[in-house]
Amino acid sequence: MLLHVSFLKAQEVKNYSVEKIDEHLHRAYRLKHNARYDEALQKTQEALKIADVLEVDEKVAACYNIVASINLEKEKYDHSLEYSFKAENIQKNIRDFEGLIITLTHKGLAEAKKENFQTALQYLQEAKTIAKRYNINRLMSRINISLGIVYLGKNNLIKAEENLKSALPVKDPLEDNYLRGKTMLLLARINENNEDYAQAKEHALEANNIAKAFNFPLISIDTYKLLSEISEKTEAYQDAVSYLKKYHTLEDSILSSERLASELSALAETDAEIKDRMIGELENENADFGQTVKTAKLTSILSSALLIIISLLTISLYRNNQIKIKTNQLLVKKNNELQLAKDKAEKAMNTKAQFLSTVSHELRTPLYAVTGLTHLLLEDNPSKHQEEHLKSLKFSGEYLLAFINDILQINKIEAKKLNVKKDDFSLHKILNDVISSLNATAKENNNKIHLVFDEKIPPFVIGDSLKLSQIFINLVGNALKFTENGDVWIIVDVIGKDDKTIDLSFKVKDNGIGISKEMQHKIFESFAQGSVQINRKYGGTGLGLTIVRSLLELLDSEIKLSSELGKGSTFGFDITFNKSDKVKDAEDILLIDKKDNFLEGLHVLLVEDNKINQVITKKMIEKKGMTCDIASDGYKAIDLAMEQAYDIILMDIHMPGISGLQTTQEIRKFNTKVPIVALTAISLDENTDDFYKAGCDDIITKPFKPEVFYKKISKNIVASLQNA
Known part of the structure; x- marks a missing residue:
């Protein structure tokens, strides 16, 4: 029996060749491009059968790659990844780096379609590294096109276009015309998103010409749809209708239910064929064992x-x-x-x-x-x-x-x-600044603020000082509002430490009106103040404690409340800080002259487009004996900064024409010394880090308090003098 099997296998080997496998694989690729997936899978199965008989692992992996590619186009991304992993295991074992690059591009595209963009980029970066290491330049177009698709999925149009253009002219041993058509279509989509409709139409028509010439129906479908959208946006409505009709006609012929059923059946048969192959391997192993x-x-x-x-x-x-x-x-x-x-x-x-x-x-x-x-x-x-x-x-x-x-x-x-930021800061100074800013509020209700600070706390810790300040301003401000002729305490104690961290307990305690047990669970909700009567008497937004709770969650902590009506309230929380090696703050070195005439004689450039804001800010500047020039836009500001020397520039961020950040970047090209302070009403989408990256030294938020305005100017003037 074994002799008979061996004889049959020998006959098969005689009739088959590697060239026959390649012939089937090239035919399978052409059928895939023509959207004839069932026939493509049939050719792949024939190639796989020969590869099994000849025991050519490289071609077995190539067959898996075609099945992965077809599953990718059929939006069966998990199936595509399954076959890609099978191909990858073989290719790594036999060091088939060219095949491995193709497999990695399939994996990257499948993960991108599942919106796992970081994983997708890792696969494609690995493919690029292999291509460069082993000088496989003919697959670089495929890698760059795949990167373009991933970045387009992330809506990063600049990087998408950059990678797609670097893929041109498209060179690929298996799918050069197909990938060229796809590249033109993707560039057309990017042009449409950038509202460059003329270029979008040019690229779309080129993609359509390629699709027609080589019978790539799926590219034609996408192209007709895109051309219809472009025509509609450019008010060429007759063309839009014509393209839309072509789109529907071609889509109906390609995506008919009968054809989809046939393709689904072909995919199922391929799965069964692969499983039969695995079973066949088990049989062969068993036969080898039986010989012994x-x-x-x-x-x-x-x-x-x-x-x-x-x-x-x-x-x-x-x-x-x-x-x-x-x-x-x-x-x-x-x-x-x-x-x-x-x-x-x-x-x-x-x-x-x-x-x-x-x-x-x-x-x-x-x-x-x-x-x-x-x-x-x-x-x-x-x-x-x-x-x-x-x-x-x-x-x-x-x-x-x-x-x-x-x-x-x-x-x-x-x-x-x-985002939580980690900076060195003096906790004692932060709390003293909070007390100083709220002393005027305390005096209104005849209250006093006390700080009880554990001496074992180091001079500096590492954490988010801004969010901690916001928490205490809300808690202490809340305590002052509901306390009259009383006291508010800020208490800080060390509750644990090791070589790198220190655990601190914070309490804000008052002897005010207190909070009833029934209301304690409601006051942390937005716009809640316990009762309508309290709201009418004390005012306020009812958002302070909601903000405190949310900020503490960002700092991995939670707020605790202990209160009794008529006996005051205590709000507490614990935070772990990293220890700092810092012993002195740079701001302690700044000896700001607090005399009334410190700012007198300074020459200021105010960059502001709003006329009312110009008048008000200029009067506030001149109130302290400073002189002021006004630039209504960024271009004038750049000209004035080049012509004259200013002690400080106050820069509005939101202006027509050229923004304050762009203006700052231009000024920094020829003047890196003058302090530039941003004046802005910070919105939801703005990041203060962008201000400093552009070259701003500080930020004043509109509408600003006069004392804050003058203090910021003084601080930046002194800093510039010391750095001179």
Whole structure:
């Protein structure tokens, strides 16, 4: 029996050749490009059969790659990855680096379609490294096109276009014309997104010509759809309708239900063929083992038993495969429904966040006029009657500003726009600054703020000082609001430490009105203040404690409350900081002269496009004896900065024409010494790190308090003098 099998196999080897495998593989690629997937899979199966007989592992892996590519185009990404992994195992074992590059591009595209962009880029970077190491230049076009597809999926149009253009002219041993057509189509999509409709149409027509010449129907379908969209956007409605008709006609012929069923059946048959191949390998191994058995009868029994088991396994695999196909179809349907619901929810959330951010941002400009003019009028010795009205106006403006700031902060937290920063800072100084900023508020209700600070705390720790300041400003401000003729304590204790970290306990305690047990679980909700009566009496937005809770969650901590009506409240939390080797802050070296005439004689360039803001800010500058030039846009600011020497430049960020950040970058090209302070109403999408990267030395947020305005100017002037 074994002699008979060996004879048959020898006959097969005689009739087959590697050239025959290549012929089938090239034919399979052409059929795939023509969207004739069932025929392509049939040719791949024929090639795989020959590769098995000849035992050519390189060609077996090449067959797996074609099946992976077809599954990729049929949007069966998990199946594509499954066959890619099979090919990869063979290629790494036999060091087939050219085949491995193709496999890695398939894996990268499959992961990108599943929106695992980081994993996709890792696979493609690995492919590029192999190509460069082994000088496989003829596959670089395929790698760059794949990178372009991934970046397009990430909506990074610049990098997508850069990679696609670097792939030209397309050179690929297997799919040069197909990839060239696909590249033109992708470039057309990028041009459309950039609203360069003329270039988009040119690339789309070139893609269509390639698709027609070589019969690439799927590229033609996408091209007609894109040309219809471009024609509609350029108001060529007759062309749009014509292209749309061609799109539907071709789509109906290619994506008909009968054809889809045939392709699905072909994919299932290929899976079964691959599994049969694995079973065949088991049979061969068993046959080899049987040759070592001396007793022919035992060999026959074992072979029969193995065949029965394999038959049962085959039946089981077939049934499981059918169940898997049905389950996958159901899961795809449910996933699509869930994705649609998720997209709608995210769109609604983004719309809300953007609306609130825009409203908050736009309100700051008129608020700046209100608070600025009020400050100037209060300094012009108004009558007692006028002073009362102006103070009321000032209070209303500051209250509205606090409300806007709270809304913007909540918006940033919900949109996950806040990141935790790790810097060296003096905890003692941060708390003293909070107390200094709230002393005026404390005096209004005849309160006193006390700091109880553990001496074992080091001079500096590493953490997010800004968020910690915001937490204490909200907690202490809250305590002062609900306390009259009383005391507020900030208590900091060490509760644990090791060589690298220190655990601190923070408490903000007051002897104010307290909070009832029933209301304690509600006050951390947005716009909640315990009761309507409390809201009417004490005012406020009801967002402070919500912000505190959210900021502490970012710092891996949580707020704790202990309170009793009439006996005050205690808010506490614990934070672990990294220890710092720093012993002295650079700001301690800055000896800012606090005399009234310190700023006198300074020459300031104010860059501001809003006329009202120009008037107010200029008066505030001149109030301290400084002189001021005004630039209404970035271009004029650059000219003035080149012509004259200024002690400091105050730069509005949002301006028509050229933004404040671009203006700063241009000035920094010829002047790196002059301090530049950004004036901005920071919105949801802005990142303060971008300001410093552009060359700004500091930031003043509009509408600003006069004392903050003058302090920031003084600080940056002294810093520039010391760095001179």
